Amino acid sequence: MPNIVFQHADKRYDERAERYVFRDLNLHIRKGEFTVLVGPSGCGKSTLLRMIAGLESVSGGDLLFDDLRVNELPPVKRGVAMVFQNYALYAHMTVYDNIGFGLKIAGLPKAERHALIQDAARQLQLEELLQRKPTQLSGGQRQRVAIGRAIVRKPSAFLFDEPLSNLDANLRAQMRAEIAELHRKHGVTTVYVTHDQVEAMTLADRIVVLSRHGLEQFGTPDELFDTPANLFVAGFMGSHRMNLVPVDETHAQQLLLLTGQSTGELAAAGIGTIGARPEDIEVVDGSAASVQLVERLGAESLVHFAVGGSLTPLCALSTDRSIAFGQARALRVPPHKLHRFGPNGQRLAP
CATH class of the missing domain: 3.40.50.300 (P-loop containing nucleotide triphosphate hydrolases)
Structure with missing residues (x-):
């Protein structure tokens, strides 16, 4: 051996x-x-x-x-x-x-x-x-x-x-x-x-x-x-792909929803991309995101949310079976669950 x-x-x-x-x-x-x-x-x-x-x-x-x-x-x-x-x-x-x-x-x-x-x-x-x-x-x-x-x-x-x-x-x-x-x-x-x-x-x-x-x-x-x-x-890595949101104006509403910070604030901190795993995104009451697609996986569903004008949806894993196409919800991520990457693509320290 x-x-x-x-x-x-x-x-x-x-x-x-x-x-x-x-x-x-x-x-x-x-x-x-x-x-x-x-x-x-x-x-x-x-x-x-x-x-x-x-x-x-x-x-x-x-x-x-x-x-x-x-x-x-x-x-x-x-x-x-x-x-x-x-x-x-x-x-x-x-x-x-x-x-x-x-x-x-x-x-x-x-x-x-x-x-x-x-x-x-x-x-x-x-x-x-x-x-x-x-x-x-x-x-x-x-x-x-x-x-x-x-x-x-x-x-x-x-x-x-x-x-x-x-x-x-x-x-x-x-x-x-x-x-x-x-x-x-x-x-x-x-x-x-x-x-x-x-x-x-x-x-x-x-x-x-x-x-x-x-x-x-x-x-x-x-x-x-x-x-x-x-x-x-x-x-x-991960059976459900991590949401990776570039820090730019096109994704400003997604970034604000995930982090509570503006594109300028994130860029000034040296952040080039924000990451959030679908497993870590909570679906809560609100109207900031619209349900675009629901993939039923059994006990859980992978829900695709349209946010702002971005062409790329945010995906969240949820056990709430009442979620359906066209509904309005809000998304929340605990700050310690967010992943931050620099403009060079390398992980940044918390």
């Missing part, structure tokens, strides 16, 4: 061009930690995972497992196991043979191999499916087989590349719980790529937020949600 450390690491595909996937990346994934990589498509999440696995080279700097530099170490000698998005199972083999294939290639004795396969099957509730072929399994069962193939190798680190993206919502929730339980049981360093906010917030000890410009923030789910480092993280 190593610490996985990137020190001033670069990644680029064209050595002649100054186009980097990562440049001067410094990242320390702690031993036994469940780390989730999130970010928009094309930001390098899977590339970073494949660099750890040895499937992608490091163009510059160092990748360390504890104190061992592994830049040139081949994948088979890194002691990691990777679970892919498409399962990558052998269609002509049974579940039993798929799980044990790597052990067979490694020359493990048959009896020892059998014990490891049975143990993994027990953990993943696959005991009754061991003689089936992958085509006879559901998506969730196939993913369990792929995870079982990783477990039996007893790796020093698990690497998951969007393993649940092909499953429906109910199966995703079930598999999330199972992956979390496996991590609690084995305590192995785990790096997990996803585009799903709920997966990231549910599973992670710490989350790496990536953009096309590199690493934006690395911290616990609570840190990223409560104190986003910049506008990118503020807009990206």
